[in-house]
Amino acid sequence: MNNQTISYVPYQMVKLCLLDNTNQKKQSSLVNDIAQVDNFFRILIERRMDISFEHNTFVKRFSEIGPLGFRNQLALAFLSYSKDKNFFSFTAKSELQEVLDLEESLQEYLPSSDNTLFLLLFHLKNNEIIALNKGQTATLEGYDFSLIKNILKNYKSNSHRVDWLVVLIHSLIKVYDDKAESKINEYNGEFSKLVDSLSLEQRKSIVESHLDYGQAIDDSDYFLFNKV
Secondary structure: OOOOOOOOOOHHHHHHHOOOOOOHHHHHHHHHHHHHHOHHHHHHHHHHHOOOOOOOHHHHHHHHHHHHHHHHHHHHHHHHHHHHOOOOOOOOHHHHHHHHHHHHHHHOOOOOOOOHHHHHHHHHHHHHHHHHHOOOOOOHHHOOHHHHHHHHHHOOOOOOOHHHHHHHHHHHHHHHHHHHHHHHHHOOOOHHHHHHOOOHHHHHHHHHHHHHHHHHOOOOOOOOHHHO
């Protein structure tokens, strides 16, 4: 593991981002189900959106803003809390916009229904906010999204979990630095074969990146090299 403190992504955000972002009915149903058993989440949503689950105003409001609008409002609440310890403030608007701009810049190379890239970007931005609050320097944990974008242009993911693909590419960039793209080209984007060719120490570095992210989102299925 690296020396950074791992900030855990709220489970509500994880569950939401693992669903297809175009399926409004499933998204709405999931939020409603969580609200029935999680009083904190219900109160958070009711106060932020000025709705009531009891009076069935949630479904109407959700249909108005859509799955992405709801996701973004929830993300803003959590990021604002990380910034100023207030779930009901809007202090992290600029940080959320940075996440959305980055998501948009990469989206054309990814499945349009994917929500997991946002999940990863939310996690990285949340970590950055927490680090900055502690007086530490942080820039999305060193992810080189310009290089990641170039690599994604040529190699599509076979997995619906784009977040794991980006974590893997980031790990390979850490191993090969500016030679990562040419090394991936050498293996024709067959990431599993490239990982198999690494030394034990290099593979350890890649596993650590996956463990860190897997722990942050409470996902035990983090060894997905054969699925990207």
